[in-house]
Amino acid sequence: MPQTIVNGISMHYQSHGDGPPLLLIHGLGSSLRDWEYQVDHFTPRFRVFTVDLRGHGRSDKPKGPYAMSLFAKDVAAFLKKIAGEPAHVVGLSMGGAVAFHLALDHAHLVKSIVIANMSGMVPVDTFTRKHLYYSRLVLSALMGPGAVGKFIAKHVFPAPEMAPLRHTMEARWAENPRRPYLASLRALKNWSVMDRLHRIACPALLIHSEHDYAPLDHKKEVAARMQNATLMTLPGTHHVVNVEEPASFNALVMNFLKNLEERPAE
Numbered sequence: 001m002p003q004t005i006v007n008g009i010s011m012h013y014q015s016h017g018d019g020p021p022l023l024l025i026h027g028l029g030s031s032l033r034d035w036e037y038q039v040d041h042f043t044p045r046f047r048v049f050t051v052d053l054r055g056h057g058r059s060d061k062p063k064g065p066y067a068m069s070l071f072a073k074d075v076a077a078f079l080k081k082i083a084g085e086p087a088h089v090v091g092l093s094m095g096g097a098v099a100f101h102l103a104l105d106h107a108h109l110v111k112s113i114v115i116a117n118m119s120g121m122v123p124v125d126t127f128t129r130k131h132l133y134y135s136r137l138v139l140s141a142l143m144g145p146g147a148v149g150k151f152i153a154k155h156v157f158p159a160p161e162m163a164p165l166r167h168t169m170e171a172r173w174a175e176n177p178r179r180p181y182l183a184s185l186r187a188l189k190n191w192s193v194m195d196r197l198h199r200i201a202c203p204a205l206l207i208h209s210e211h212d213y214a215p216l217d218h219k220k221e222v223a224a225r226m227q228n229a230t231l232m233t234l235p236g237t238h239h240v241v242n243v244e245e246p247a248s249f250n251a252l253v254m255n256f257l258k259n260l261e262e263r264p265a266e
Contacts (some may be wrong), residue, residue, distance in 0.1 A: 001058060006077035012058035013051040013078065020261060021083040021112070024050045025075065027093030027240075028184055029145055029173050031057030035090070035245035044252065045261075048086070051078060053098070055180030068094075068191055073102030079109045083160030088257055090114040092242055094184070100193045103200045112260055113200075114253055116207040117239050119218040120225070121192035137185060145181040149173025156239045160189075163205030165243060197225035204229040205256045207249070209237035230256075 003010045014032060016039050023211040024035045032050035042048050053071050075098060079087055088111050091099030096118030103110050124133045139146045152173075153166040204226055208219050210233060223231040234241055234248050242249045 003058075004078065004082060004199045006073045006081060007063060009054055009060040009074065011051055011054075011060070011074060011078055013049060013082065014029035014039075016040075016048045016083070017046060017081070019046045019154075020050050021079070021085060021087035022257070023075070023083070023087045023089045024048065025089065025091040025095030025098050026050075026053065026056070026176070027095050028188065029056070029149065029176050029181055031172065033057070033172065034240070034243060038053065038242060039252060039255075041246075042076075043198060045254075046088070046257070047083075049078075051075065053095075053184075054212035055184050056176070061180040064180070064186070066180075066183040066187040068097045068187060068189075069101050069105060071098045071110060072105055074108055075102060076106040079106075083109075086111045088112045088114070088260070090116070090253060091118065092116045093118055096187060097188070097191060097193075100197075103202055103204070104193060104196055107200075107202065110202055112203040112205075112257070114205045114207065114248070114256065115210045115222075116241060117214065119214040120194045120197055120222040121218075122188045122190065124189050133189060134157055137182070140182055140185065142179065144156065144174070144178055146170065146174030149176075149199070157244065158238070162244070194222075194225070197222060198227065201227045203256075203260055205233040205253070207241065207252060208233045209239060209241045210235050211238045212241075213239060 002013050026034045031052050035050045039048050040149050054074050055061045086109050089099045096115040099113045102241050149170050153169040157165040166192050223229040237245050
């Protein structure tokens with residue numbers, strides 16, 4: 001499996017196809033395997049890169065603390081070293097937070113961003129939000145990420161016919177070592193880029209699942225603060241939308257990217 005040294009860590013990645021670079025960034029507790037329904041769809045037109053973030057998959061898992069900006073710094077070093085030119089970036093959930101930081105802190109490496117099911121902040125302030133966050137933290141600390149995976153899988157793949165997807169998610173989350181998972185979860189607590197969104201000038205597509213954790217109103221505010229953002233909703237879907245409804249997700253993203261690639265040069 002390809003590995004490269006970036007920002008002091010060994011990062012596991014895969015590269016498929018040829019063309020303009022397209023980077024896919026997974027969410028918390030996941031890995032590049034989560035993009036298995038996207039790679040074949042996009043490789044006829046793009047050179048598709050998938051990576052395991054620090055602390056995830058087959059990448060190094062150094063001691064924390066971690067931060068969204070640190071994940072983005074790792075990925076930026078990867079893009080400079082391996083892609084060699086600005087890339088379109090797609091991020092799901094925590095991967096969306098990383099994509100925001102790439103567009104803000106490493107804008108010269110980013111052609112566009114697609115943010116799926118991520119707001120511009122993860123506040124842990126109200127009683128309900130504190131309960132959800134600390135329940136997840138304690139469950140993971142005491143019983144391991146696998147226990148969290150079982151809990152989440154029931155919510156993101158709720159239908160009976162989604163049982164194979166639930167089982168896959170449960171098995172993959174159980175592979176997460178406890179320490180780096182907790183470091184990543186802590187990095188999300190009270191994370192926010194809301195006060196900097198107005199600086200993102202690249203084209204952006206925000207994808208909202210009807211039954212996502214983050215309310216649609218939050219994402220409307222995020223889109224309104226950005227310079228060139230479009231918000232689209234996929235009805236009936238849940239948080240891990242690229243796995244639940246890959247055909248709809250892929251079509252939406254491909255249409256966005258094709259329009260950008262086919263736009264006459266200014």
